[in-house]
Amino acid sequence: MEEVRSSSAWVATHSSHVVVDSTGIEKVVENIKDSIPKVEWDYEGIHYFDNGPLTVQYLFVLDALNFCFWPGKTLYEDLNYDHLASGLKAALQNDKSAFDADRLQKYTGSQLRELLKWPRPLPLEDERVRLLHEVGLELERNFGGKASDLVELSGKSAVKLVSLVTRHFPGFRDHSVYKGHQVFLYKRAQIFAADIWGAFKGQGYGEFNDIGAITMFADYVVPAVLQQLGVLKYSSSLASTIETNGEIGSGTEEEVELRACSVYAVEKMRELIGIKSGKQVLSVELDLWLWSVGVQSALQHHRTLSIYY
Numbered sequence: 001m002e003e004v005r006s007s008s009a010w011v012a013t014h015s016s017h018v019v020v021d022s023t024g025i026e027k028v029v030e031n032i033k034d035s036i037p038k039v040e041w042d043y044e045g046i047h048y049f050d051n052g053p054l055t056v057q058y059l060f061v062l063d064a065l066n067f068c069f070w071p072g073k074t075l076y077e078d079l080n081y082d083h084l085a086s087g088l089k090a091a092l093q094n095d096k097s098a099f100d101a102d103r104l105q106k107y108t109g110s111q112l113r114e115l116l117k118w119p120r121p122l123p124l125e126d127e128r129v130r131l132l133h134e135v136g137l138e139l140e141r142n143f144g145g146k147a148s149d150l151v152e153l154s155g156k157s158a159v160k161l162v163s164l165v166t167r168h169f170p171g172f173r174d175h176s177v178y179k180g181h182q183v184f185l186y187k188r189a190q191i192f193a194a195d196i197w198g199a200f201k202g203q204g205y206g207e208f209n210d211i212g213a214i215t216m217f218a219d220y221v222v223p224a225v226l227q228q229l230g231v232l233k234y235s236s237s238l239a240s241t242i243e244t245n246g247e248i249g250s251g252t253e254e255e256v257e258l259r260a261c262s263v264y265a266v267e268k269m270r271e272l273i274g275i276k277s278g279k280q281v282l283s284v285e286l287d288l289w290l291w292s293v294g295v296q297s298a299l300q301h302h303r304t305l306s307i308y309y
C-alpha cells in the first residue's frame, strides 16, 4: 500500500494540528520491543468462521458496514462493532443464504435492523443499506456473486485484493484531499484483507505473500491510544474539540491529520522495533494490539460522521 504510506507521510510532515512525537515512539518501542503483545484475531469470540467461502462473504459484508459506531450519547449506548459482528454472525447461522448477492441488493433499513436484532435506526442506516446494495450488485455483476472470487483473483496478494476492492466498490475508496494532495487511507479495504488473513491464519484464502504491505487501519480508536501513549500530540484547539465531544468534519485538515499521522506513527514504530530488536513485526499486528487496548479502555476519541470508519 505504497500510496497509503507515502501520502500519510506527506501529511505527517506538513501537519498543522497533530505531531508525531519521535520521543514518544522511542519510549513505547523501548517498552514493547522484547515482547510485542500478541492479540489473536477474534479474541472477542464474535465472528463467524467456517473455514470456507461463506466466511469470506461474511467478512466482506462486515467490512462494508464497518463504520460509524459513535452517534449515541456515550460509546456504549449505541451500536458498536461487537454488535455488528455478532449480529451478522447470528444472521448467517440462522440463514446461510442471508448474504447471497441477490439478497444483499434487496435489504431495506428495517430488514437490516431486524437482521441485526437492533431496536432503533442504525447510525447512517441509509448509507449502510446503499453500501450493501452496491456490494451485492457488483459481486453479482463481476464476481459470480462471491467475495471469495475477489480473493482468488488476487493471487495471494493483499495489495492486489485492496486494489481490486477499491476499483470495483466505490464505497471502499477511502481517500481525502489535504492541502491540495490526494491522501489514501483505505481503512475498510485494508481491514478486509487483514481480517481474511487473521481469520484463516494466513492459510488458504488467508495466504498473502505481502501482508507486510498493509498499514494500520485509520479509525478513531487507534489515534486515541497513540495520543494516550504520547506518540501523537494535538494542538490545544484539537485537544479541546475532542475532549468536549465536538464533531470534526470529514475531510477537514484535523481529521486527515489524525488518521494519516496514525498510519505514519505505526510505520515508524514498526521500523524502530526492527532496528532495536531485529524483529520483523507487521503493522497489522501493531494495529490489533493498539485497537484492543483502545476498546478496553474506552478512551475519548474524535468524532467524524463518515462511511469510511
Ligand SMILES: Nc1nc2c(c(CN[C@H]3C=C[C@H](O)[C@@H]3O)cn2[C@@H]2O[C@H](COP(=O)(O)O)[C@@H](O)[C@H]2O)c(=O)[nH]1
Residues within 6 Å of the ligand: 040, 041, 042, 043, 044, 066, 067, 068, 069, 070, 075, 079, 080, 081, 082, 195, 198, 216, 217, 218, 219, 220, 221, 222, 287, 288, 291, 295, 309
Ligand atoms: N484500527 C482498527 N479499527 C478497528 C478494528 C476493528 C475490529 N477488527 C477485528 C479484527 C480482529 C479482531 O478480532 C477484531 O474483531 C474495528 N475497528 C474500528 O473500531 C471502531 C469501533 O469501535 P467501537 O466504537 O469500540 O465499537 C470503528 O471505527 C471500527 O471500524 C481493528 O482491528 N483495527
